[in-house]
Amino acid sequence: MFVRGLCLGVILVLGAGCGKLPPNKITGSKIWGKVTFQKQPVNSGVISFIPVDPALSPTAVEITEGGSFELPVPPGRYKVHIVSRHALAAATDKMPPGATVHPLTKDGISTEITESKELNFDLK
Helix, strand or coil: CHHHHHHHHHHHHHHHCCCCCCCCCCCCEEEEEEEEECCEECCCEEEEEEECCCCCCCEEEEEEHHHEEEEEECCEEEEEEEEEHHHHHHHHHCCCCCCCCCCEEEEEEEEEECCCEECCEECC
């Protein structure tokens, strides 16, 4: 399951770098919130909700200016995976030339969606 989520996140990040993600066609509970890194808003990246139930499809959305995200998610249990390009850019500026930097990610977050709600995440 982790590998599935990681692959989805990498694909979305690579695709998101070339333009906007396609409109989300999934209906369900409205989920919104903010993603921060060291208490500052993450201004770009992708947040993915990977369902525990294999009958449901994963859904993802870009993190916008101010660290905000909003998307519909069908009811169920989910693993949340976040990849921040903003944090990657900040880390790259502080790295010596030639150093390898990987995108800042956070996964292992579990949540149950039963109704519309706010979810906030700090990548620390």
